[in-house]
Every structure is written in structure tokens, then in C-alpha cells.
Amino acid sequence: MTRPTTCTYPAACTGSATAPKPGLLDAMPLISLEAALVLSWSSGFVGMRFALEHAPAFLVVFWRCVVVALILLPFIAAELRRTSFAVLMRHAGIGLLAMAGYLAGIGKSIEHGVPAGLTALIADLLPIGTAVLATACFGQRLGRLAWLGLLVGLLGVLLVSKDALAWSKAPWWAYGLPLLGMLSLAMATLWQKRSDSSASMGLMANLWVQSVASAVVFAVLAGMEGSLLPVASVGFATGVLWTAILPMLGGYGLYWICLRRSSPTRVASVLYLSPAVTLLWAWAMFDEPLSWLMLVGTIVSGIGVWMVMRDGQRQVQGQA
Numbered sequence: 001m002t003r004p005t006t007c008t009y010p011a012a013c014t015g016s017a018t019a020p021k022p023g024l025l026d027a028m029p030l031i032s033l034e035a036a037l038v039l040s041w042s043s044g045f046v047g048m049r050f051a052l053e054h055a056p057a058f059l060v061v062f063w064r065c066v067v068v069a070l071i072l073l074p075f076i077a078a079e080l081r082r083t084s085f086a087v088l089m090r091h092a093g094i095g096l097l098a099m100a101g102y103l104a105g106i107g108k109s110i111e112h113g114v115p116a117g118l119t120a121l122i123a124d125l126l127p128i129g130t131a132v133l134a135t136a137c138f139g140q141r142l143g144r145l146a147w148l149g150l151l152v153g154l155l156g157v158l159l160v161s162k163d164a165l166a167w168s169k170a171p172w173w174a175y176g177l178p179l180l181g182m183l184s185l186a187m188a189t190l191w192q193k194r195s196d197s198s199a200s201m202g203l204m205a206n207l208w209v210q211s212v213a214s215a216v217v218f219a220v221l222a223g224m225e226g227s228l229l230p231v232a233s234v235g236f237a238t239g240v241l242w243t244a245i246l247p248m249l250g251g252y253g254l255y256w257i258c259l260r261r262s263s264p265t266r267v268a269s270v271l272y273l274s275p276a277v278t279l280l281w282a283w284a285m286f287d288e289p290l291s292w293l294m295l296v297g298t299i300v301s302g303i304g305v306w307m308v309m310r311d312g313q314r315q316v317q318g319q320a
Contacts, residue, residue: 030261034270037254042277044247045120046285051239055231057107058222063230064244065099065215069208071249076205087201088209094195095210098188098252100217105181113170114178122178124157124275127268127308129186134264138190142265146311150265153272153304159297160275189264192256207253262312269308272301 051060080088102123109119128150134140201209222228230236258267276298282288 030258033254033258033261034267037251037258037267038270038273038277040246040250040254041271042274042281044243044251045274045278046281047239047242047247049282050285051236051243054233054235054239056222056225057111058104058218058225059228059231060236060239060243061103061107062215062218062222062228063240064248065211065218067240067244068211068248069215071244072204072208072211076202076208079202079205080208083201083205090195091201091206091209092213094188094192095213096217097184097191099210099214101184101188102181103214104217104221105177105179105184109170109174109177109181112174112177114174118175119178120275120278121157121161122175123182124161124272125154125179126182126186126271127153127265129182130189130268131265133183133186134190138194140263140265143311143314145314146265146308149304149307149311150269151304152307153269153301156297156299156301156304157272157275159300160279160294162293162297186264186268189259189268193259193264203253203256206256207249210252211248266308266312269305272305273298276301 048057048060106119106123109122131140131142131147131150135142219228230240255267258270276294279288279290279294283290
């Protein structure tokens with residue numbers, strides 16, 4: 001797949017900061033990075049499920065942010081000292097929306113009794129939420145094929161997760177929490193794409209700032225529920241390390257890399273495939289059953305994602 005030669009958002013391409021030097025990941029085909037993104041992103045759901053058997057959600061997420069910050073700090077300390085306060089605050093704001101807002105909305109909805117399957121489905125509205133916000137707020141134009149692809153992809157997600165959907169006796173407002181979390185990540189996606197922050201700060205430093213900012217929020221939330229001390233168990237440590245390395249460093253890192261190279265709608269639409277891959281993770285780790293309906297839904301979601309990608313290619317060719 002060829003890399004687009006035009007920039008969707010001129011503000012992100014004409015910033016005064018110097019762009020980072022291309023690395024190994026930048027040389028990889030975009031579709032390979034997107035496949036790795038789906039694999040890493042979907043691992044977070046099964047990793048969190050494992051971790052929640054040993055500690056509350058906010059405590060797990062707080063410590064995973066701490067672990068990521070500790071891992072990255074030796075590699076980016078010098079860059080942090082050279083970075084302006086304004087750039088640091090911009091990254092922190094994006095991180096609060098992308099990590100704290102998204103994860104808090106989902107975690108709290110489950111805590112108040114919203115079924116996990118329904119929560120995941122609402123979170124999977126991210127591609128449509130991103131497209132709507134991009135169109136309404138920033139005037140981004142999507143072709144009919146892209147809008148149709150988003151709907152087809154959503155249909156596939158519904159087929160994949162059909163058996164996991166259910167209503168509960170949760171308060172009515174709790175069903176809005178995952179929606180707010182989804183919109184929070186959508187806004188962070190558009191903010192990151194429109195700003196020049198990706199060109200003025202490296203990926204690892206970006207993740208460090210976002211993790212630290214989110215850790216402060218989750219420290220408050222976890223502290224309201226109890227102690228911030230880690231649980232002294234192998235299960236807790238394994239869960240924290242799993243969610244820190246795969247979905248945090250891998251998932252969010254690849255998300256920002258893919259966003260740098262393509263449009264927000266395309267990056268978000270690729271995550272339509274994460275429910276199916278999550279079920280594969282659950283089958284491999286927890287021996288949960290698979291079904292033919294899940295396979296059909298995966299194929300349908302794949303067709304929807306292809307339609308979004310195809311529309312993006314047509315727009316790039318039309319601008320050439």
C-alpha cells in the first residue's frame with residue numbers, strides 16, 4: 001500500500017518544529033503497522049480481564065501508567081529537558097483525553113453494572129464518532145464509500161459481539177459513560193492530528209507525558225476507592241506488566257504512528273477488527289468458544305475497513 005503524499009491537515013504539516021528522524025517503524029508498510037495495532041489494542045481487553053481478578057480497575061490502570069513512565073524515562077529524559085512547557089502541556093492534554101478520559105469512561109460504566117459486551121460495543125463506535133467530529137468541527141470531507149464502509153464495519157462488529165450483548169439494571173446514565181469515553185478518544189485523535197506536537201516531540205516522550213498526566217488522574221480515582229499500594233501478588237504484577245507493555249506501549253504507540261501516516265477516520269476504522277481479535281485472545285487464554293457468526297462478522301468488518309481505505313486512496317489520487 002502506498003503512503004499518501006498529501007497531508008490531511010495542513011496545520012500538522014507546516015508546524016515550525018522539526019520533524020523527528022524516520023525510524024524503523026516509519027519504514028514499515030502502513031498496513032503492517034495497522035495489523036500490529038489491532039493485535040496490541042485488542043490485547044488490552046483480555047489483559048484487563050486478567051488483572052481485574054486481582055485488583056480494582058483504577059488501581060491497575062494507575063500502576064500501568066507508572067510502569068510505562070518508569071520504563072521510558074531513561075530514554076527520553078534529555079528530550080524532556082529540551083521541550084518547551086507549551087508542548088508538554090499539549091501532550092498532557094491529549095493524553096488526558098486519549099487515556100484517562102477513554103479508560104475512565106469504560107471502567108466506570110462496567111463498575112456501575114453496564115455489561116462488558118455492551119460497553120465494548122459503544123466504545124467500538126469510535127470510527128463513526130471520529131468521522132462525525134472531524135466533519136462537524138473541522139470540515140473534513142469523507143466520500144460516500146467511506147461512510148458506507150463505516151456502517152458496514154459497525155454491522156460486522158454487531159455480528160461478532162452479538163452473543164455478548166445484554167442489558168442490565170445499571171442506572172440509565174451509566175450507559176452514557178462509555179460513549180463519553182469514546183468521544184474523549186475521538187477528540188484526542190483529532191487534536192493530535194491537527195497539532196504539530198507529533199513533529200515537535202518523539203513518540204516515546206509523547207507516551208511518557210501522556211502516561212504521567214493520566215497517572216495523576218487515576219491516582220485520584222484509585223485513591224478514592226482505597227490504597228494506591230500495589231497488590232503483592234504475581235497475578236497483579238503480571239496483569240500490570242501485560243497491560244503496560246502490549247496495549248499501552250504497543251497499542252497507543254502504534255495508534256499515534258499510524259495517525260501520523262494516515263487519516264483519523266482510517267486509523268479509527270481499523271479498530272473495527274479489534275473485537276474479533278479480542279475473541280481470539282480470549283479463546284487462546286481463557287478457552288472461550290468461537291462461532292461461525294464471529295467469523296462472518298470479522299469478514300464483514302474487514303470489508304468495511306477496506307471500503308474506508310479505498311475511499312482514502314481515491315481522495316489522495318484526486319489531489320495528486
